[in-house]
Amino acid sequence: MSRKIYLSLDTTARSRGTDLVAAQVEKKLKAQPELNGKLIRNGSRGMFWLEPLLEISTPKGRVAYGPVAASDVSAILNQQCFDDVIEHPLCLGFTEQLPWLKSQQRLTFARVGVIDPVDVEDYINHDGFVGLTNALAKTAQQLVDQVKESGLRGRGGAAFPTGIKWQTVLDEPEQQKYIVCNADEGDSGTFADRMLMEGDPFVLIEGMIIAGLSVGANQGYIYLRSEYPQAHHILKLAIKNAEKAGYLGQNIAGSQHHFALEVRLGAGAYICGEETSLLESLEGKRGLVRAKPPLPAIEGLFGQPTVVNNVISLASVPYILTHGGAKYRDYGMGRSRGTLPVQLAGNIAQGGLVELAFGISLNQLLQQYGNGTKSKRAMSSIQVGGPLGAYLPSEQWDTPLDYEAFSSIGAVLGHGGIVVFDDTVDMAAQARFAMEFCEVESCGKCTPCRIGAVRGVEVIDKLLAGNNSEAQRQDHLSLLHDLCDTMEFGSLCAMGGMTPFPVRSALKYFPDHFVTPPLNHEDQVND
Amino acid sequence: MAVINEQGLQQIAEIIKQHQMLAGAMLPILHAIQNSVAFIPDNAMPLIAKALNVSRAEVHGVVSFYHHFRTEKPGNHVIEVCRGESCQAMGSRTLERAIKSKLAIDYHQTSSDQQYTLEPVYCLGNCACSPAIRIGDDIHGEVDPGKFEQILDALTTYSLELK
Ligand SMILES: Cc1cc2nc3c(=O)[nH]c(=O)nc-3n(C[C@H](O)[C@H](O)[C@H](O)COP(=O)(O)O)c2cc1C
Ligand code: SF4
Ligand code: FES
Numbered sequence: 085m086s087r088k089i090y091l092s093l094d095t096t097a098r099s100r101g102t103d104l105v106a107a108q109v110e111k112k113l114k115a116q117p118e119l120n121g122k123l124i125r126n127g128s129r130g131m132f133w134l135e136p137l138l139e140i141s142t143p144k145g146r147v148a149y150g151p152v153a154a155s156d157v158s159a160i161l162n163q164q165c166f167d168d169v170i171e172h173p174l175c176l177g178f179t180e181q182l183p184w185l186k187s188q189q190r191l192t193f194a195r196v197g198v199i200d201p202v203d204v205e206d207y208i209n210h211d212g213f214v215g216l217t218n219a220l221a222k223t224a225q226q227l228v229d230q231v232k233e234s235g236l237r238g239r240g241g242a243a244f245p246t247g248i249k250w251q252t253v254l255d256e257p258e259q260q261k262y263i264v265c266n267a268d269e270g271d272s273g274t275f276a277d278r279m280l281m282e283g284d285p286f287v288l289i290e291g292m293i294i295a296g297l298s299v300g301a302n303q304g305y306i307y308l309r310s311e312y313p314q315a316h317h318i319l320k321l322a323i324k325n326a327e328k329a330g331y332l333g334q335n336i337a338g339s340q341h342h343f344a345l346e347v348r349l350g351a352g353a354y355i356c357g358e359e360t361s362l363l364e365s366l367e368g369k370r371g372l373v374r375a376k377p378p379l380p381a382i383e384g385l386f387g388q389p390t391v392v393n394n395v396i397s398l399a400s401v402p403y404i405l406t407h408g409g410a411k412y413r414d415y416g417m418g419r420s421r422g423t424l425p426v427q428l429a430g431n432i433a434q435g436g437l438v439e440l441a442f443g444i445s446l447n448q449l450l451q452q453y454g455n456g457t458k459s460k461r462a463m464s465s466i467q468v469g470g471p472l473g474a475y476l477p478s479e480q481w482d483t484p485l486d487y488e489a490f491s492s493i494g495a496v497l498g499h500g501g502i503v504v505f506d507d508t509v510d511m512a513a514q515a516r517f518a519m520e521f522c523e524v525e526s527c528g529k530c531t532p533c534r535i536g537a538v539r540g541v542e543v544i545d546k547l548l549a550g551n552n553s554e555a556q557r558q559d560h561l562s563l564l565h566d567l568c569d570t571m572e573f574g575s576l577c578a579m580g581g582m583t584p585f586p587v588r589s590a591l592k593y594f595p596d597h598f599v600t601p602p603l604n605h606e607d608q609v610n611d
Numbered sequence: 612m613a614v615i616n617e618q619g620l621q622q623i624a625e626i627i628k629q630h631q632m633l634a635g636a637m638l639p640i641l642h643a644i645q646n647s648v649a650f651i652p653d654n655a656m657p658l659i660a661k662a663l664n665v666s667r668a669e670v671h672g673v674v675s676f677y678h679h680f681r682t683e684k685p686g687n688h689v690i691e692v693c694r695g696e697s698c699q700a701m702g703s704r705t706l707e708r709a710i711k712s713k714l715a716i717d718y719h720q721t722s723s724d725q726q727y728t729l730e731p732v733y734c735l736g737n738c739a740c741s742p743a744i745r746i747g748d749d750i751h752g753e754v755d756p757g758k759f760e761q762i763l764d765a766l767t768t769y770s771l772e773l774k
Binding site for chain 2: 095096098099100132133269272273274275278310312350352353354370371386429432435471503506509514521
C-alpha cells in the first residue's frame, strides 16, 4: 500500500499556495518512486495560518508540517518522514495532538481535513452513512423525534428548532415535498459551510437524505452561492460519486426509498440567503422576499411543502442519527444545544474554524484560539453574526456563545462568524457601510428597507460632514435613530429589520467615532 | 446593452435546449450562457423568454436583479474585490483604492484595453485570510497593493504566453 501525504484543496488553503506545494510533491514522488507515496487532496483542518499544511501518515498518526513552501518539500519528504516525527523546523508534531485542534469538539467537522472529500469508501471507513443506515430502520416520525430530542436549532441564523420545522413538513399530506439546503452563506466573516462542502460533502448529502426520509421528500436542491467555485466543483463530483455508489437516485442504499439531489448556483444576491427569496430564485425568478405565512414548510418550492435548512444544520443530522439525539444534546448550554462551528476572521492572528459546544465566552475563545490580532495592535471591536450583527465593545466580550445570551445584549450569534477589528477601526465608517450594504442588497420589496438604507447613508454622511453646529448634529443623530426604528419595525424581513443592529451598536458603544473631525474619514468618501 | 452575432445566438439556442427541461431553469440557463459567452446578450433574451414561456420583461427583470449577471461584454479578466467586513478589518479599503487607481477604472467598469473588468463582491468565504480578491475561479488571500501588482504581472505574463 502506498503511503499517504495530505495537502488541502480548500479555497483558503489554496489561496495560501497549497497547489504549488502539491505540484512539488507530485514531482518529487515521480522522481523517487521508492518513496511509494500518494498525495491526497483533502479539506482543511481550519488552522489557516498554518496552511499550506502538509500532513504525512505514519503508523503513529498523521504528522503535520506548516506552513510549507514548495521549496521545503524536498527536505521533508524522505524515508524517515513516513515512520515518525522528524527533525525539521516546520514539523509541528502529530496533528491530532495540536492543542488548537485537540481541545475542540468536532462533531459536525469530524472528517473535514481528514478524509478525501470525494471518496465514498474513505467516507464509509470514517463512520460515514452509519446515520443513514440507522435512519432506514426507523419510521419518519421516529426520525423527526430524534432531531427534536437533539435540541438542534437552525445554524443559518434564525436558530429555529429543526425538529419542529421537520414535523410541520411531515404532517403535510403525502405529495411532492422538497429538501432545500441553504448554501448561500452570505454573511461576511463566515466560511463554515464552504469548508464543510469542500472538506466533507458526503455528510451534507447524508443529512439531506435523512431529512428526505424524515418528511417524505424524494428531491433535494443545494442552493450554492456563485462566489464558491471550488465548493461547486467538489459538490458536483461528490454527488456523482454518491450516485454511482447507490446513495443517491433510486433505491438508496438498497432500500425502497428514492432521493435525487442537484446543486443550483445563486448569482450574487445576499438576499437570496433569506429562505423565501432563495425559493423564488430556485424557481427562476427575481429574489423578492415572500410574505409569511404561508411558511415554506407548507407552501415552499413550487408551492410544495419544503424543508429549508442551512448546510451545518443538515450536516449535523448524521451525527444525531449515529449517536442519538440525547448525545448531541449533552453538549451546550441553556436552549443552545450541541456545537457551533465558530469562524475566527478579520484582524486575527490565528483565523480559522473552531467547533465547540455552546457556552464558551467570546473572551475565552479569543484567548484560547485567536492569539491576538494580525496587526499586533489592541482589539477594539468585534462584529459577530455577519453584516447584520452588532459590533461588540470589549465590555461585552464576556458574553457566552448562546443564542439567548446574545439576544439579551441586542446582538446575534447568527452563523457563528466572528470578525475582529483593531483600534484603527473607524466605527462611523462601519456604520455607514452597514447602511450602504443594505442599499446594495435590499430586494426592494418594502419601503423602510429600500428607502431607509439610502437615507441612512445620507444622514451618516451629513453627520460626518464636519461643518455641523451642535444642534444640527443632534438633529442628524435623532433622525438616524428614527430611521433605525422605522427599519427595524417596518421591514418585511431581517435585511431591513436588522441593519440597525450594527449601526446602533456603533453609535452606542463608540460615540467618539461619530464626532468631527473624524478619525479616518477620507476612507469612505471615495467608496 | 450588447448583442451577439448569429453564430453566438445559435450556440445560445443550443444551451437553452439543453437546460430548459430543468425545474426552475432560468438561472441554470443564464449561468450556462454567461459561462460560454461571458455575458447575457440582449438578443438572447427573447429566446430564453420563449423557451421558458415567460415575458421578455421577466427575463430582463431576473438578469438585472442578480449582481452576477452582466449585459455587457467584460474584459479578459474579471477582478472581484471583496468589500465584506472581515476584509475591511484587514485593509480592503486601502486595497480597493489602490486597485482602482492601478487599473484606472471604478467598479462595474472595463479598462479601455478590454483587459480588466472590476466588480465588488461581498465575501468570498476567505475571511480567515483577508483581504481577498477573485480573478476567474482563483481566489487570492492576504492581498495588499504590492501583492496585487504581482498577481497582475502574473496574469499579463500568462496572457502573453498564450498569444
Ligand atoms: C437577509 C437574510 C440573509 C440570510 N442568509 C442566509 C444564508 O446565507 N444562509 C443560511 O443558511 N441562512 C440565511 N438566512 C436565514 C434563512 O432565512 C433561514 O432562516 C435558514 O435558511 C433556515 O435554515 P436553518 O433553520 O437550518 O438555519 C438569511 C436570512 C436573512 C433574513
Ligand atoms: S426588508 Fe429589505 S430585503 Fe427584506 S423584504 Fe423588505 S426590501 Fe426586501
Ligand atoms: S469578508 Fe472578504 S472574504 Fe469574507
